[in-house]
Amino acid sequence: MARLRDIVIDCKHPASLARFWAALLDDYEIAPYDDAELARLGIDSPEDDPSVLLQRLDGGAPRIFLTRVPEPKTVKNRVHLDVDGDVDAVLALGATLVAKYDDHDLLTDPEGNEFCVFP
Structure with a gap:
């Protein structure tokens, strides 16, 4: 019926949290940035990217997205x-x-x- 595609982690600063998870997980890396795409979106630096992708080294799933949200984390994760x-x-x-x-x-x-x- 369904297959796990992505895991999304809400956060305050996606770039720095992506570096943490990429260093922790041996089989993941931060996906390469496309400077033209960042410019098209009005993003001056990868440090300001509101959604950073971690991809598996083998190209498989799941991918992990670190996504900026305005609210701070306040309670225990449900997942x-x-x-x-x-x-x-x-x-x-x-x-x-x-x-x-x-x-x-x-x-x-x-x-x-x-x-x-x-x-």
Whole structure:
């Protein structure tokens, strides 16, 4: 019936949060910018782009969009990402440890979005 296409993460500053997630996820990278497209949209710099795309290195799905929204995050996420990785390395990227559980840790990205890291 349906297939997961994209994951969208609302945020205050898409470019910096995209760099965080691209560094965290080994199989993703920030999609190349098209300067002509940015100019057509009236965007002077990739730092001001209201929606930044992370794409899988193999071109597969899902893609991840970091999209600017005006309101701040105020409550717990209803949906979050689970990743396998080294918690200390993720913390070094700028994540914050929220809680430790038997088999995983709960962290937040630099804008407060929750995700779980399984060692």
